[in-house]
Amino acid sequence: MTSIIAFGGVCIVVAVFGIFAFIFSEVVPLFGKARVEKTATVQFPVTADGLTGLDEWSQLPFHYDGQRTLRFQPVQPSINQPSQVTLPLPDAVTVTSRRFDPEHNRLILGLSDGQVAIYQVKYASSADATGSTVVKGSVSSERLLPLPPGQPLQSVDYKDAGDRKLVAVVQGQGASAKLLVASLRQSRSLLGAGQVKIGESIDLTAKLEGQHPEHVLIPGTADSVIVETDRHEIFYLFLKNSAWELRQRFRPFPGESSPLAGIDLLLGDVSLVTWSDAGDLRIFSLFVPPGETTRLFGQTKSFPALPGGILHYLPSQRNKSFAVANDQLLRICHATTEGVRASIKLSFRPVDLAMDAKSEHLALLDNSGVLHLYQVDDPHPEAGFRAFFSRIWYEGSSKPKHEWQSTSGTDDFEPKLSLTPLIIGSLKGTLYALLFAVPIALLAAVFVAQFMHPDVKKVVKPVMEIMASLPSVVLGFLAALWLAPLIETRVPSVIAIVILIPLISALIGFGWSLLPVRHRNLLPKGSEYGVLIPIVILIAWGGWHLGPILERVFFVTDAPDGSKIADFRLWWPQFTGTPYDQRNCLVVGFMMGFAVIPIIFTISEDSLSNVPPSIISASEALGASRWQVVRTVVLPVASAGIFSALMIGFGRAVGETMIVVMATGNTAIMDTNGRLIFGEFGLGHGQFPLADHWDIFNGMRTLSANIAVELPEAAVHSTHYRTLFLGAMVLFLMTFSLNTAAELLRQRLREKFRIG
Amino acid sequence: MPPEPATPASPTTDFSAQGEPLNPAFIEVDHFHFWYGAKQAIQDINMEIPERQITAFIGPSGCGKTTLLRNLNRLNDLIENIRHEGDIRIDGQSLYDPSVEVISLRKRVGMVFQKYNPFPKTIYENVVFSLRVAGRNAKAELDEVVERSLRGAALWDEVKDKLHESAYGLSGGQQQRLCIARAIANRPQILLMDEPCAALDPVATLKIEALMTQLKEEFTIVIVTHNMQQAARVSDRTAYFFMGRLIEYGPTLQLLSKPREKATQDYISGRYG
Numbered sequence A: 001m002t003s004i005i006a007f008g009g010v011c012i013v014v015a016v017f018g019i020f021a022f023i024f025s026e027v028v029p030l031f032g033k034a035r036v037e038k039t040a041t042v043q044f045p046v047t048a049d050g051l052t053g054l055d056e057w058s059q060l061p062f063h064y065d066g067q068r069t070l071r072f073q074p075v076q077p078s079i080n081q082p083s084q085v086t087l088p089l090p091d092a093v094t095v096t097s098r099r100f101d102p103e104h105n106r107l108i109l110g111l112s113d114g115q116v117a118i119y120q121v122k123y124a125s126s127a128d129a130t131g132s133t134v135v136k137g138s139v140s141s142e143r144l145l146p147l148p149p150g151q152p153l154q155s156v157d158y159k160d161a162g163d164r165k166l167v168a169v170v171q172g173q174g175a176s177a178k179l180l181v182a183s184l185r186q187s188r189s190l191l192g193a194g195q196v197k198i199g200e201s202i203d204l205t206a207k208l209e210g211q212h213p214e215h216v217l218i219p220g221t222a223d224s225v226i227v228e229t230d231r232h233e234i235f236y237l238f239l240k241n242s243a244w245e246l247r248q249r250f251r252p253f254p255g256e257s258s259p260l261a262g263i264d265l266l267l268g269d270v271s272l273v274t275w276s277d278a279g280d281l282r283i284f285s286l287f288v289p290p291g292e293t294t295r296l297f298g299q300t301k302s303f304p305a306l307p308g309g310i311l312h313y314l315p316s317q318r319n320k321s322f323a324v325a326n327d328q329l330l331r332i333c334h335a336t337t338e339g340v341r342a343s344i345k346l347s348f349r350p351v352d353l354a355m356d357a358k359s360e361h362l363a364l365l366d367n368s369g370v371l372h373l374y375q376v377d378d379p380h381p382e383a384g385f386r387a388f389f390s391r392i393w394y395e396g397s398s399k400p401k402h403e404w405q406s407t408s409g410t411d412d413f414e415p416k417l418s419l420t421p422l423i424i425g426s427l428k429g430t431l432y433a434l435l436f437a438v439p440i441a442l443l444a445a446v447f448v449a450q451f452m453h454p455d456v457k458k459v460v461k462p463v464m465e466i467m468a469s470l471p472s473v474v475l476g477f478l479a480a481l482w483l484a485p486l487i488e489t490r491v492p493s494v495i496a497i498v499i500l501i502p503l504i505s506a507l508i509g510f511g512w513s514l515l516p517v518r519h520r521n522l523l524p525k526g527s528e529y530g531v532l533i534p535i536v537i538l539i540a541w542g543g544w545h546l547g548p549i550l551e552r553v554f555f556v557t558d559a560p561d562g563s564k565i566a567d568f569r570l571w572w573p574q575f576t577g578t579p580y581d582q583r584n585c586l587v588v589g590f591m592m593g594f595a596v597i598p599i600i601f602t603i604s605e606d607s608l609s610n611v612p613p614s615i616i617s618a619s620e621a622l623g624a625s626r627w628q629v630v631r632t633v634v635l636p637v638a639s640a641g642i643f644s645a646l647m648i649g650f651g652r653a654v655g656e657t658m659i660v661v662m663a664t665g666n667t668a669i670m671d672t673n674g675r676l677i678f679g680e681f682g683l684g685h686g687q688f689p690l691a692d693h694w695d696i697f698n699g700m701r702t703l704s705a706n707i708a709v710e711l712p713e714a715a716v717h718s719t720h721y722r723t724l725f726l727g728a729m730v731l732f733l734m735t736f737s738l739n740t741a742a743e744l745l746r747q748r749l750r751e752k753f754r755i756g
Numbered sequence B: 001m002p003p004e005p006a007t008p009a010s011p012t013t014d015f016s017a018q019g020e021p022l023n024p025a026f027i028e029v030d031h032f033h034f035w036y037g038a039k040q041a042i043q044d045i046n047m048e049i050p051e052r053q054i055t056a057f058i059g060p061s062g063c064g065k066t067t068l069l070r071n072l073n074r075l076n077d078l079i080e081n082i083r084h085e086g087d088i089r090i091d092g093q094s095l096y097d098p099s100v101e102v103i104s105l106r107k108r109v110g111m112v113f114q115k116y117n118p119f120p121k122t123i124y125e126n127v128v129f130s131l132r133v134a135g136r137n138a139k140a141e142l143d144e145v146v147e148r149s150l151r152g153a154a155l156w157d158e159v160k161d162k163l164h165e166s167a168y169g170l171s172g173g174q175q176q177r178l179c180i181a182r183a184i185a186n187r188p189q190i191l192l193m194d195e196p197c198a199a200l201d202p203v204a205t206l207k208i209e210a211l212m213t214q215l216k217e218e219f220t221i222v223i224v225t226h227n228m229q230q231a232a233r234v235s236d237r238t239a240y241f242f243m244g245r246l247i248e249y250g251p252t253l254q255l256l257s258k259p260r261e262k263a264t265q266d267y268i269s270g271r272y273g
């Protein structure tokens, strides 16, 4: 028999450690660095410097010599063929500036006569007879933009945002440099999109306040230009109601010692990457600063300097990673976490970088026409200790924050993976649940164990045990559909009831103790509740109806139209500055409390009943009142058991999932009129009000609810998936360490109050 | 009707006949019946227990000695489904008068249990328990009470250096004496002792018997015992119970040497059962 028990015990220990090991193995890769491995080299039949790009299969890189020739050279000559394209540029012009837009594989060329030519490098794939992928490269001439003839172009950029297309150039050199922008318009006819016409070009040089433009960038929205000037300043010009205005000018590296050396954009085009001669790198993001009404650039990140300066920069087209390089070093960084993912020493001088669309391959072209291909294995760049537990200054946010928002509809979305709000959510839900449950459960246990008549106890205890087995889905359902709407408009009533019931009960108890003994003796011992129950019901009823009156007196706010409104829901945010949600912690705490009351009650009642009658008799014989017996003898002796009851209750509340999922409205359910009654926060998918403080009237999400809601949608082994496992591990460690500490404490209590 | 209990109609004459002074009756048990649920444990007991003397209850196991003792401070109230008839009076005041507060009654009646049962507290806290529940917490008073009570229970010299250690560190005999010290700390008028020496060795037994003789100066003592010699050594009067009835009650010497009832005789000479 004992061997069976021992075997079972070992099985449980093995199972627990097995689960832990599984979770751990899912979590560990999150903390890994990027692995970069050189896989191949490709020799282009040129030695001049140039520009390079990669197809999405990393099979057929191209090389553009900076003038008219673009060559495709296969990585595996056995499968793909080399080819060569001559760009149809007008005669007698040279290319004076170029920009490659990796998002659309668009080559934007500024010409010596002041015009702009745009080409697109296109790839097509097919399978050959042996089943390997054959890639064919071609170049389509998108358009030639006939800007007014003028000086050679020093910098050029073009963005196509659908309805709005914008080209910007810097014409001429030094003191004579001019900043020109022109919008493109596409006429629409019944036959579909028609000819693209270039609008009048506008000279914005005057907006630069006497400085001379050197470099120009257009964000993807095509409604603004970012200009770097000869005096190392950045000008942010914005097109508002078809007029250009200077929104902001700033110096990313104030102080002359190491001035601005270059600027570029990050995926999503809301962050500007700037670097200095010394190789320092700072990121400025667009957000609405406090007290402003428009989005301006503000510094959100800085990276350690790349020794030797930054000569090449390339953003990933898949996430917020980017690569920087100089003659000795290649570095891959991740913008969100400010982390350096990989650093590679180079034995050649790169002249250009390229990355495939999936950010799995990186190509470095050296000055002898050799392309060095690297495989980049960095599945979780956005993860890391900082991302999970520190405040991070996300794009578009006005300050660093803890935030969880794992998914979104767009590709350039920045996942927000902070576990802190979830941990706080878990603890917060637990705290409110225990705040509600512990006094009720313990007082009930004491009463039932020590005062109640055994005949009544025989009924009460099994009923409580049945309550413990109530599925939490049912409780969550009640919380969401019944309790939340009920309480929503009656918070003052709830407050009144919560205050009045203990207060009046205590007063009645006190008054009772003042009665002469001969009256008190009329009521059989242990049946006092018979008197109290109707009174409590009466108080609850009274408190419920007192609420609206309290609301009219105490919770009055100013309506927007100047009149006064008595509504707690409006008063609370105005008074405390924290939001009021319908599905708030009060509802969750109440329902979760309901779920843990039976557990705490049953276990602590058992340990209270197990206090030896001999010492209870002893203390009664010494003249202790029943309450004194409980306080001085029963509670200490039962303390170890009560403590375990609290811990088991805590464990249940921390891990409780369904009640939180349902009561905080993570599910979309419509009422019969089509109005959304569940999930009415109206935020994006995977977003919800976050508990970043301990306020009782706002919503929350707990670690466990988060796992339940998001795990089914997370791609296996993605960062999101593994982060959910990390949440599970945090939960595991939290309960494990707490339970261990509690068990040690319990042992001490048991030792201290052991009988005999 | 059960036969009249063997108590003489007028004990006073009885005692004066033997030249023994009798203190006035302090506890009066008057036609007392007692039931645990349907089971009657005590039947029609009448007796008077005199002040500042030691009265011994003897009788075979299960005859109701403990039950009667626990009724003297209404400790049986703790048990469910009990019922009684008749009355018990202490100092002329009925225990069952509606105006009697059980707690203050128990403060007047100390009790030492059949099995020693100190609290899981320190020696010091065990002794002062009755004062603390009465709301008396002045340190000087408590210290004084601890010393006086422990000396009274002949335990002081053994424990004075470890007053703040757990009571469970003491030997069985010491724990029983601690329970006595605890029972007399608040100076009750009556001390009920239920086989206080059952679990003790002869040395500890002698100490406690000496103690009782000493405590008699102050307290009215009722002791339950299975030990005839002990009854003979310490008690002034002895009551013999059988099957819930009081069979014979009288001065100890007389009852043990010349019992009037055959049942008593059998029990004393060990022919019982």
Ligand SMILES: Nc1ncnc2c1ncn2[C@@H]1O[C@H](COP(=O)(O)OP(=O)(O)OP(=O)(O)O)[C@@H](O)[C@H]1O
Pocket (backbone or CB within 6 Å): B036, B039, B041, B060, B061, B062, B063, B064, B065, B066, B067, B068, B079
């Ligand atoms: N709590 C109780 N519930 C029901 N019956 C009880 C209870 N306590 C005692 N009795 C019964 O009452 C009778 C008298 O018990 P009591 O404890 O008074 O005997 P006693 O004379 O003290 O015996 P002992 O010498 O063994 O201690 C016994 O038959 C016993 O079974």
Ligand SMILES: [Mg+2]
Pocket (backbone or CB within 6 Å): B065, B066, B067, B114, B194
């Ligand atoms: Mg007994």
